[in-house]
Amino acid sequence: MDVRSQIGMMFHLDKCIGCHTCSIACKNIWTDRRGTEYMWWNNVETKPGTGYPTQWEDQEKYRGGWEKDGNDLYLKSTSKKQIVPNIFHNPAQPSMDDYYEPWTYDYQNLFTAPEGNDQPTARPISMVTGEYMDIEAGPNWDDDLGGSPIYARNDPNLKSLTPEQRLQLFSVEQLVLYYFPRICNHCLNPACVASCPSGALYKRGEDGIVLVDQKRCRAWRSCVSACPYKKVYFNWFTGKSEKCILCFPRVETGQAPACFHSCVGRIRYLGVLLYDASRIEEVARADEKDLIEAQRSLILDPNDPRVIDAALAGGVHPSVIESAQQSPIYKFVVDWKIALPPHIEYRTLPMLFYVPPLSPVIATRKDDRLNSVSDDFFHDIESSRVPLKFLSGLFGAGHDGKLRYALKKQKAVRWYRRAVTVGDVDMETAEKILQQADCTKEEAEEIYRLTAMCSFEDRFVIPPANREEAIEMLKEPFEHKQSAGFGFLSGPRRGL
Amino acid sequence: MIAVSRRSFLAILPIWILLIGGQEIRGDERALQAEQAKSFFRQNCMSCHTIGGGRLTGPDLKGALERKDRSWLKRFLLDPVAMLESGDAYAAKLKKESRGAVMPRAAGITPQVADLLIDLIEAESELEKSEFAGLQISERPLTAIDVERGREIFLGLHSLERQGASCISCHSINGIGGLGGGLLGPDLTKVYDRLQGRKGLATWLAAPATPTMQSIFKPHPLESGEILALVAYFKEAAETGSEAPPSGPLHFILLGLVGAVGVLVIFDVLWRTRFRSVRARLVADQGERALHR
Numbered sequence: 001m002d003v004r005s006q007i008g009m010m011f012h013l014d015k016c017i018g019c020h021t022c023s024i025a026c027k028n029i030w031t032d033r034r035g036t037e038y039m040w041w042n043n044v045e046t047k048p049g050t051g052y053p054t055q056w057e058d059q060e061k062y063r064g065g066w067e068k069d070g071n072d073l074y075l076k077s078t079s080k081k082q083i084v085p086n087i088f089h090n091p092a093q094p095s096m097d098d099y100y101e102p103w104t105y106d107y108q109n110l111f112t113a114p115e116g117n118d119q120p121t122a123r124p125i126s127m128v129t130g131e132y133m134d135i136e137a138g139p140n141w142d143d144d145l146g147g148s149p150i151y152a153r154n155d156p157n158l159k160s161l162t163p164e165q166r167l168q169l170f171s172v173e174q175l176v177l178y179y180f181p182r183i184c185n186h187c188l189n190p191a192c193v194a195s196c197p198s199g200a201l202y203k204r205g206e207d208g209i210v211l212v213d214q215k216r217c218r219a220w221r222s223c224v225s226a227c228p229y230k231k232v233y234f235n236w237f238t239g240k241s242e243k244c245i246l247c248f249p250r251v252e253t254g255q256a257p258a259c260f261h262s263c264v265g266r267i268r269y270l271g272v273l274l275y276d277a278s279r280i281e282e283v284a285r286a287d288e289k290d291l292i293e294a295q296r297s298l299i300l301d302p303n304d305p306r307v308i309d310a311a312l313a314g315g316v317h318p319s320v321i322e323s324a325q326q327s328p329i330y331k332f333v334v335d336w337k338i339a340l341p342p343h344i345e346y347r348t349l350p351m352l353f354y355v356p357p358l359s360p361v362i363a364t365r366k367d368d369r370l371n372s373v374s375d376d377f378f379h380d381i382e383s384s385r386v387p388l389k390f391l392s393g394l395f396g397a398g399h400d401g402k403l404r405y406a407l408k409k410q411k412a413v414r415w416y417r418r419a420v421t422v423g424d425v426d427m428e429t430a431e432k433i434l435q436q437a438d439c440t441k442e443e444a445e446e447i448y449r450l451t452a453m454c455s456f457e458d459r460f461v462i463p464p465a466n467r468e469e470a471i472e473m474l475k476e477p478f479e480h481k482q483s484a485g486f487g488f489l490s491g492p493r494r495g496l
Numbered sequence: 497m498i499a500v501s502r503r504s505f506l507a508i509l510p511i512w513i514l515l516i517g518g519q520e521i522r523g524d525e526r527a528l529q530a531e532q533a534k535s536f537f538r539q540n541c542m543s544c545h546t547i548g549g550g551r552l553t554g555p556d557l558k559g560a561l562e563r564k565d566r567s568w569l570k571r572f573l574l575d576p577v578a579m580l581e582s583g584d585a586y587a588a589k590l591k592k593e594s595r596g597a598v599m600p601r602a603a604g605i606t607p608q609v610a611d612l613l614i615d616l617i618e619a620e621s622e623l624e625k626s627e628f629a630g631l632q633i634s635e636r637p638l639t640a641i642d643v644e645r646g647r648e649i650f651l652g653l654h655s656l657e658r659q660g661a662s663c664i665s666c667h668s669i670n671g672i673g674g675l676g677g678g679l680l681g682p683d684l685t686k687v688y689d690r691l692q693g694r695k696g697l698a699t700w701l702a703a704p705a706t707p708t709m710q711s712i713f714k715p716h717p718l719e720s721g722e723i724l725a726l727v728a729y730f731k732e733a734a735e736t737g738s739e740a741p742p743s744g745p746l747h748f749i750l751l752g753l754v755g756a757v758g759v760l761v762i763f764d765v766l767w768r769t770r771f772r773s774v775r776a777r778l779v780a781d782q783g784e785r786a787l788h789r
Contacts, residue, residue, distance in 0.1 A: 054775035061774055091770035098774045137775055150782040225771070 001276050003300060003311040005320045005463065006188065006208030006351055007246065008273040008329035009260075010339045011181055012451065013357040014410065015267040018144065018179035020044050022259035022268075026183075029247070029258050035237025037102035037127045040139050041244035042259040045180040048146060048155040048169065048390065052139045053098040056230040057156040057343065057394075063092040064228030065191050065346030066284065073285055073347060075195055077225040083197050092225035099233075100137040102127040128236075146177030157393035165387045176385035178357040180394075181267070183259060184231040184244035185342070185350030186210050188275065188298070189284045192243070195226035200241075206320075206470055207272070207463065208351065209246045214492040217241055228346035239494035252465035260460060269454075271327030271461040272320055273351070274300045274311055284347045289399045291344040298349070299334050302327070323463035328450055329353065336439075336447055338406040345397035355451075356395050356406055358414075359386040381407045405438070409447070412437035416444045530619075533612040537628060540602040541613075543705035547620045549629035553597050553696055555590065557628075558621045566614055573610040575601055633698040633720055638728035646729025649722055650677075660716035663726075670737025674751050681708070688727070688734035697730060698723050 026042040045051040059065055063077040077092040105122035113120030126133040142151035147170045158166060168174060186203075190210050193201040200216035201223055203209070212223070212232070217240040223232040224241060232243040247257035255261065260268040275298050286294035300307045302324035311321050324330065332339035332355065339353035358381070381404065382388065388407075392400035412434045419430035434444055450458060471477055544554035560569060564586065572579050572587065576599040580587045591598055620626040648654035651672060652662030663669075663684065668677035670685040691697040701723045704713050718726070 050775075050778070054778060058774075061771065063771070091767050093771055095771075095773060097776050136779075150779055154778055154782075 001300075001307075001310045002278040003274050003307060003314045003316060004208070004277045005206065005272050005311075005316050005324065006275055007186065007251065007463070008271055008299075008327065008333070009183075009186075009352040010269040010329050010332050010355065011352065012265075012267040012269070012355040013178060013180065014355060015265040015451070016044070016179040016181055016357075017265045018044055018046065019264050020140070021262050021264050022181060025258040025262035026244075030245070031242075033235075033237075035235040036233070036242065038096065038099045038139075039233040039235075039242065041231070041233075041242075042181065042183045043139055044143075045182065046140075046143055046146060046152075046177050047180045047394070048152045048158060048177065049142050049148075050151045050154050050156075051180070051182075052100075053094050053230050054137070054151075055154060055156055056228075059228055059346070062094065062228070062230065063225060064230065065226075065343075065348055066189070068285060068347065071285060073281075075191055075226055076228075077191075078195055078222055083220075083222065087197065087220060090221050090225055093221055094224070094230070096128070097137070100139055100141070101133065101135075103133060103135060106132070144177065147175040152177075157390055160389050160393050160398060161387060165389065169385075169387065169390070174385065176359050178359065178386065180354075181259075182229065182231070182342075183352065184210060184246070185229060185348070185352040186244075186246060188280050188295075188349035188351060189347065191226040191228060191346070191348050192223035192232050195222040196220070197222060201232075204248075206466070207248075207251070209248050209251075210243070211245055211248075212241050212243055214238075214240050214242075217492075219494075228343065228348060229350075235492070238492040240492045251462055252467060254462050254464070256456075256460040256462065266454065266459065269328045269332065269450075269459045271329040272324045272463040273327060273329055273333075274302050274307060274316065274321070274324050276300055280349065284349055288345055288397045289401075291347070291397055292340060292402045295341060295344060295349055296334055296337070299330065301334075302330065317464070317466045317469060319464045319466065323461055326461045328454075328459060328461060331446070331450065336409065336443065337402070338409050338447070340395040340402060340406060342394060343397070354395060355410070356391050356403055357386070358407060358410055359384045381411055408437040409439050412439050413444045413447050413451075416441065417448050529612055530616065533609070533616040534627075536602075536604075536609060537613060537616060538703060539705075539710065540605075542628060542703040543700050544597075544599070545628075546699075547617060547626040547628040548623075549626075549632070550695075551593075553594055553692060554599060555593065557617050558626070561614070561618050561621070569614050570607065570610045573602075573613060574605060574607065577601060633694075633702075633724055633727070638724070638731060642725045642728035643732045646725035646727070646732075649725055650729055656716065656722060657719045658716045660713055660718060669730075669733050670739065671733065674747060676748065683739045684730060685733050685737050685739045688730040694727055694731070697727050701726060 022042045023040055023044055027040065030041060031039045040052065043052050051057065056062055059076060065076055066073045067076045078086065103124045103126050106125050107122045110120050110122055123132050124135050125131065142148045146152055153170065161169070169176065186209055190203060193203055193210060197220050198216050198218045200213045200218070202211060202213065204211060219239045221234050221241060224234055232241050235242050250257055256270060260270055279298055283294040283298050302321055308321055312318065333353050339355050341350045341353055388400045388403065392398055392403045396403040415425055415433045416430045419425045419427045431441070434441065468477060471480055545557050548556065548558040550556050576587070580591060580598060620628055645654065649656065650663040650669065652664055656662070664672065664677040666678040666681040667684045668679065669683065688697055691700050701718055704710055
């Protein structure tokens, strides 16, 4: 057992209101520089929808993630043999159009336009060419458009739906949508790290944050194509790849990352997890239907004395173990099993989990009139407007067992709380439903507390960074103290 | 007495040394001049003349001094064209014998050089076999094997005995494919006719007369067997082919274009699974579908 610590994350989709505050917080801190205009380390997608970049989930096109051939894992985008012949032109590289051409507006015209009969306008200007442009796409082109004919209907997750289900999903007054906020998953088996010919990407030992070394990056862009979530971006100005850094300067000083901190719906949770690094490969090779369970088994119980001993022996700081015991992520993922990894079939073992959204019931048709208000408010999850099949494509690798379990438990908690606070549901029924959902009253209470009544400290259990220990691993701390300052500030530049 | 003679000996010693040295220097000078004359002959005369090797374009110079006197020869050497124009009968006869070819005035010739050349011709004529007798190329009839070997030498498939550059590096000739040979030197398809046949061509190959060829082949001369093969090949080429038409460069460009397109097609096939635009296609497809609806 090789116990290591990893910062885990959880997004509660039932709470996301799609306000994009997270994206803006991130943008303002990290990606308002030249060359990063098109980057959204954090973005919020509308589902059904094609996302950003367009149809990123279609790995037949984008060739991201791992592929299992026999009992071995291979990168879909490249290999040791392919990397050299393709080094000057990466054949799986998305073009700018698949993201979007970033633009600003000619605001000056509002002030300097000559007097005329028409109101002056601020025409869009490309932030790449500086020319006037026609906007054709954006990072949120179909925001809130659950049924748009081009984008929503081409959501790759719709492939597994029957034509009937699709028709149902997109018919007028039946439309449904939910939000899908995304950042880098800081995976346990990151394809971007594996693909880099320069070895510029690495996963930090102390907290598992995946980073790009801006000095070692040589602009091959293998990481861009290898990441199945398309969360590594190429900075065309500095010639280096960049990605979400989980605001590590904030995390190291005990603050939640900007997108977590600013979240209006309080959907984001963060906490450290202990995992067994020696089993990563075995887990990543598991059968598709067992992947979720296998990944859960990788996460170790931080209260188990054997795990604690192994963690201490492996150099995990006692304060981190303590933090792991408080981790809300462990509760959602392992204890309650209501948070699921996105697209686990890419086999990168993402460490960002999602509580799948409950959706309104399907409307009923009576005498040619659609009745979208159901008497049965806490309906059966099988008749959700978002078909289970659709959600299981995203959160279950196509298998809906784990997803159904998670949704059922959430539903049961609602029944239970209804019985407690409103009382129009009798406790007996509620308890029966809890039982069916494999949930106890205590557990339901705790889920309710951590979901609805959670404070800042409940949501963000940030492990101490122990930077002094990190330094000790490499250098003699007293010597380091006397000989080094904060280092030298040198921005990334093209070339070596 | 002894002391005096010893002193006088010491006095004359430097003079004596100078005298002997001077004689040696004079002897060296003569050898040097002879060597210069040979070198001049090799560079300027050998492509048309032999000494005791028979007639090339110009006459065999063996015994030239028996045919004409020294002063005539010197005048002729210094300016052959003026000599001919002055109506000299012997000069006119020479022109007739060489089928109208007029000897050009050698670059860098001076009365002194002319004297040295005449000395050289005189001296070499007395030898049984002069080094300027020219390369003795076999007179045997040329065969198809010679032609094939010549072709191989021309194309560089068969490297030259003394590591000379292959002809194709600088020259082209009819019948070696669309890409042709080098364009630095002239097209050699009709060189057999231009140099008036077997003998002239062979001599030229043995001692090329142009500065470019000289600088390349002087350190790496051709062997007689190689010359024979090349002669056979050039003869064949002159008889069968015609020089490349002026559209030659156009062919080259077209061939280059076809090649480039071919490479692009190969790339397209090799990387057929590469990433292609997703969003633009999606929008275009949907637009088309909407039109058909």
